[in-house]
Amino acid sequence: MRWLPRSLRSRITAAVAVLVTVVVALAGLAIVARIDHRDRTDVDRQLAARVEKGDQDADKLLDQSAHPDTDEGGDDGDDYGGLLAGSQSLVRLISGGKVVAQHGETPTAPLPPPTRDGYRTVDTGGQTWRSLTRPLDTGGYRLEVLQDIDPIERRLADNTAIVAAVTLFAALATAGGVWLLTRIILQPLERLRTGALSISDDTAGPQLPAVDRPQEVADLSRALNSMLDQLRTSMESTRRFTADAGHELRTPLTSIGVTLETLQRNPGLPASQRARALEAMSAEHRRITALLTGLQTLARGDAHALPERTRVVLGELLDTAVAHAARRHPTTTYRLTADAQTPVHVDGWPVGLRLAVDNLLDNAALHGRPDGDVEVRLTRDAGTVRISVGDDGPGIPAGRHHAMTERFTRGARTRSPGSGLGLALVDQQAHLHHGTLHLDQSPAGGLEATLTLPAAEKEEPHGQPTQD
Template sequence: MRLPLPRSLRSQITASVALLVVLVVGVAGLVIVDRIDHRDRTDVDRQLTARATKVQEDADKLLSTGDGADRVGSDDYGGLLAGSQSLVRLISGNEIVAQRGDQLTVDIPVPTSDGLSTIRAGGQTWRSLVQPVEDTGSERLQVLQDLGPIEQRLADNTRIVAGVAVLSMLFTAGGVWLITRVVLQPLQRLRTGAQRIRPADTHQELPTVTRPQEVADLSASLNRMLGQLQTSMHATRRFTADAGHELRTPLTTIGMNLETLQRNPHLPAVQRQEALDAMVVEHHRITTLLEGLQILARGDAGALPPRATVDLPALLDEAVRHAQHRHPTTTYSLSLAAGSAPRVQGWPAGLRLAVDNLLNNAALHGRQPHGQVHASLVWDSSLAHLSVTDDGPGIPADQREAVKERFARGRRPRSQGSGLGLALVQQQAELHGGTLTLGDAVGGGLQATLAIPLRQAAPSSARVTPPTHAAHSRRG
């Protein structure tokens, strides 16, 4: 059967400490009492032996004096006075032939064996020592001592220990109850702060606690968790809002085309094909948009895979080769600085996504047709600079920051993109602790530079997440 425990931590600590104190004090007190009682009983045995030795020296005198009742006041045998709670008896066979000392109110049976023993008679306890009389050999000497005072002392000491244990428990419980009020105050602050948090709060945070260290660590951990939950909630809300806003137009277009095809079963083949082609375009736009929004939402929520070592030159070389296949009318070129290849600690799929979007934007917004796109990679001791330039009209300086926002397409967009391309690159730059800079290319056009801080290379055994299919979004 489980004992009911107090519900509050304060009560549990108080009860636990109080119980521990009463156990420690009680056990320690009982051990001391037991040692005292053992010492007292040992002293009694020693006194009995000393008295028996003294009486043995002149046993005939005990026979001549007989019962000590008529010799009150004499002390020839070591304090055997009436009222001394001690008694000496001379036994012959099974009869008591003489005794001296305290007057008995009960009959103590004649001992059947020699040595030390404890006798209970009439509610009294006596310690007895029986020895043969050396001079006669046929008689035995019995020395008795009343153990009543010793047992009373044992009972008194036990009550004292019990009282001290109870008082210690009460005082300890009161002290711990007051101390835990102060010690647990930081936890109470956290509890009060948690009760004030509401789902609608956008900047919910628990009070900052500096001590004790355990509560301070708990406060920091909970605040980090709340921050992550807020980020995730914000990302979810933003994804929902962006998807609802951006999907309305393509879904409406698809619905109108479907309704047109349904109402006009005999629509000419040319017009039917135009409607189908329009729906395919809108479907591709929806797919690209959702893929980009999902990637942005995962980045906003911090749902990222473990970091791995990324070989930037190899990643850029592969990305350029794939971009050439996607845009066969655009000429891509790549230049790498001399020296050991830089490696960064990051997310290979995210970096590949950023590079793919820069290469796609350069092809779509460069000179049409037969544009020229150049990618380069240089580095120093702290940063790797990955640049992509095109030969298009570029972006005016006053619009460069705006086109990094989601769904930004510029004032005169040259392609029907989702407006997420540069937003995805900007997010990856921030996630990797870098920057995205838009500027003018040397020969005209736009130069987009992604600067990534270099990190110490991870061990060669680190697993690198393979690149996933990138969303080919376009800037404005």
């Protein structure tokens, strides 16, 4: 609707002004109508009271008409409730459709005789008369009592004009007041608009200003800030993924490029050297694939692109994960110990938990002693669940424990070709599941990683399936 004002302030002002105008006008008109109805009812009541005296005084009215010299100012002139000349009242006696006698104020124009009994309103000569006609019991006469109601009409017009003036004043005053009040009321929205204009694509940029009142604007502010946080988190995750991928992929891609160029320039390269070159490129390809998979998983976690949480039985998940890890690392011996007597449950994402456990098992095998042992323990205590994985390798100095959970961080004495994302993935999954990752020295002298998670509040019956 193009005729509506564009600004919210103008729309509120117009709406309230129209509403007040309608309410005041209707209320005023109702009062005016009530007053007018009361005045006209009073006139009808007076006419009825006057006409009741007709039977008693019809003869006197005829005598007054037959003797016009009778003193109208005496006591005999007030026999009809004050119907004297100048009182804006008139009494007429009708016979055979003609006026045979009348007494009272003289109309400015002739009044036609009534054609029927009862009340009627007559307009003549610029005057408005209210009339009541009733037949008399004797003589075949009809008595008509009239009252000039021009004062009532003027009062109605004056009252209507007053209502119109009051309505107009109320509309203007309301519009002015609402215009000023909406400026104050809409200030929080104006602050949000100004804050939104200052927001850029900088992930460290400002948020929208916090608003406490009114409640609706405060809720809007919180919702918008939450949306901005999610957008910035997603943007930061995308930027970090791009930067990490670009940084980490440069070396393996360069290595593959150099190897390919060597093979192209030396078509007669011996088969053994060609095989070694191809194996090196395959290793770099596997490294790139693992790196991209890890970065993609981290990016999804950073963006909180997570499925719905489900109930997971950790004992079954660990059994499956350890069995698969033993097949991936056949020279490593895995030992799983579960201290809990009953099945242990957590609420989370089976894929994420399995990813964290697989990384801990693989790290222990890769960084532990060749042909070594890996101890895996599942314990529960005071509402928490702990998964501990310890190896018998050289370990990591205590001062480097926290740094090892950063992305692309590898131990100084490592002999494995990892990407440096394993413990970072485990640490991310720990935080996503409202838990922690703690690194310490294992009883065998190597590294022990402990993943602590909150246990499910209510245990479910044993045997619930989990995702592999």
